[in-house]
Amino acid sequence: MTKGIFPYFAAGEIVKGFGRGSKDLGIPTANFPLNVVQNLPPNIETGIYYGFANVDNGPVHEMVMSIGWNPFFHNKEKSMETHILHDYNQDLYGCILKVCILGYIRPEKNFDSLDLLINAIKDDIQQAKKLCNLPSNKGYITSNFFKKGNSSDGGNSVI
Template identity: 45%
Template structure:
């Protein structure tokens, strides 16, 4: 089995990530993974959304919700670093004061980056979820639930921000077409979520 993200995190050195090549970009498939999720998927994650460095929204046009360290274990202990797809839901706080619209509190498609963000040379393993919806306000401190259903690609290093943005946009398209299969659609209605 490939080294899990948690095993890598115990090593002294931050793992090196290969640079993205043109061959990789051209050869990327539109749909990834089998027609129904296979072990270790689905992987359930949940936690209170934390502030990251904020570069996802500002630099990359792709805001991400960071999960706390203790929420990452269900995936980092069984899977390698990389980009994953699935569904996520942001839950309204129990006090009734929610900034979320009805649409924003639904189960929505997501892409997730698990790793060290080599382009930004992070020192810590993080799991960052981009929910595919244009949220009108931030939701730091809100609970997020996610079902990770498949793997898209390894985490890569980049020589330009544009190339990283280009791959993230492709990740979103791959996630949408990969989720658009019967074996995946049903997870949007899974009882794990608050429906």
């Protein structure tokens, strides 16, 4: 159950993922290393989440994140894959990603085709935009967590 853990803050170096986000899906992701994934609260469910993110203390943008096993691709390791709603036009490997997860969109599930998965992700992105723009969520954009040199807010982040 995911209630009571939001907002959840995490930070870490962006590492190479499975190489599917940009290539197969057309939806690039920034991936956390395994140690950040392993430090998730034990009660956080696999699924799709929304919130805010920044890279190397830059501007804060809306994001949608998959936490889980990605059943369509039969992952062997749990992952945290963040799609930042901003076009960076460059690889971000080695940069520091900070995320503030604000809530849960839907459970993780399998899909019968790649097209159905892509359509679901596009729906998740639209839902994330709406939820991030709620007055109760917009204040997190200016959280001290996203400021230069700060990588913790409430003690639940890992680098």
